[in-house]
Amino acid sequence: MDYGLKNRLSRMVKPATGRSVMLACDHGYFMGPTTRLENPRKTIAPLVQYADVVSVTRGVLRTSIDPAWDVPILLRVSGGTSMLQEDLSDEGLITSMKEALRLNATAVSISIFVGTKHEKQTLLNLSRLVDEGEENGMPVVAITAVGKELEKRDARYLALACRIAAELGAHIVKTYYCEGFSKVVAGCPVPLVVAGGPKMTTEADVFELAHGAISEGAAGVDMGRNIWQNDHPVAMLKAIRAIVHDGASVKEAVRVFDGAKSKRVSDSIPA
Numbered sequence: 001m002d003y004g005l006k007n008r009l010s011r012m013v014k015p016a017t018g019r020s021v022m023l024a025c026d027h028g029y030f031m032g033p034t035t036r037l038e039n040p041r042k043t044i045a046p047l048v049q050y051a052d053v054v055s056v057t058r059g060v061l062r063t064s065i066d067p068a069w070d071v072p073i074l075l076r077v078s079g080g081t082s083m084l085q086e087d088l089s090d091e092g093l094i095t096s097m098k099e100a101l102r103l104n105a106t107a108v109s110i111s112i113f114v115g116t117k118h119e120k121q122t123l124l125n126l127s128r129l130v131d132e133g134e135e136n137g138m139p140v141v142a143i144t145a146v147g148k149e150l151e152k153r154d155a156r157y158l159a160l161a162c163r164i165a166a167e168l169g170a171h172i173v174k175t176y177y178c179e180g181f182s183k184v185v186a187g188c189p190v191p192l193v194v195a196g197g198p199k200m201t202t203e204a205d206v207f208e209l210a211h212g213a214i215s216e217g218a219a220g221v222d223m224g225r226n227i228w229q230n231d232h233p234v235a236m237l238k239a240i241r242a243i244v245h246d247g248a249s250v251k252e253a254v255r256v257f258d259g260a261k262s263k264r265v266s267d268s269i270p271a
Ligand code: 5RP
Pocket: 024, 025, 026, 027, 055, 143, 195, 196, 197, 198, 222, 223, 224, 225, 226
């Protein structure tokens, strides 16, 4: 692996712990102005200093991420569908490698839709992106998207999708936590991070998910709604960091959350 690619990867997955807390803010590319991400800059600004990586599209990067903020960017480069479609799998590449380099992205992300009508197209998109990533020292994160078919979140399906992503050359795979997650990890030779999914009922539910994923071998999270749709997003992110980087238990994460939620959010907005 070349220096550039290795260097970019180590900016994402922190060498001190081998883990990463990625903040997913790329939902708008098919969901539009998602609740509490209507104004991306307002949502992201207080959180950025607690995230190892922020995941956005080029539009949000240019309009809502200050170039002076010192945070690695995971640039979403697949899309072309909207929530209005029944089938979300018909994705293409929406941003070129040249543009990703111009924007100084640290990595690029792309969804694959295994088991759907557009499986082949999305797998070929991934393969092409990996070729371009290798050529340019740019890591590729493959996202095993399940579209609206959330019932596909079982270990057998996710193990298949994650392994295919790794076989096609993805440097990191993003997937969902599920029962039997250790089987997904065992079959995937590159680091796995998990998404959070739709907002859960309690904070402890979110910490259970993150803790389960980390204890079963995930290298981190790429989480969005369960952080910024919470009334205390900074406290959520701090608690998730404690699980991912400090090995905190669910109980300890609840304590971190409770301790942090009383702090004023404006105290933590970067200058
Ligand atoms: C949007 C995505 C999101 O980045 C991913 O789902 C993580 O966010 P959340 O934790 O809100 O599920 O891929 O397409």
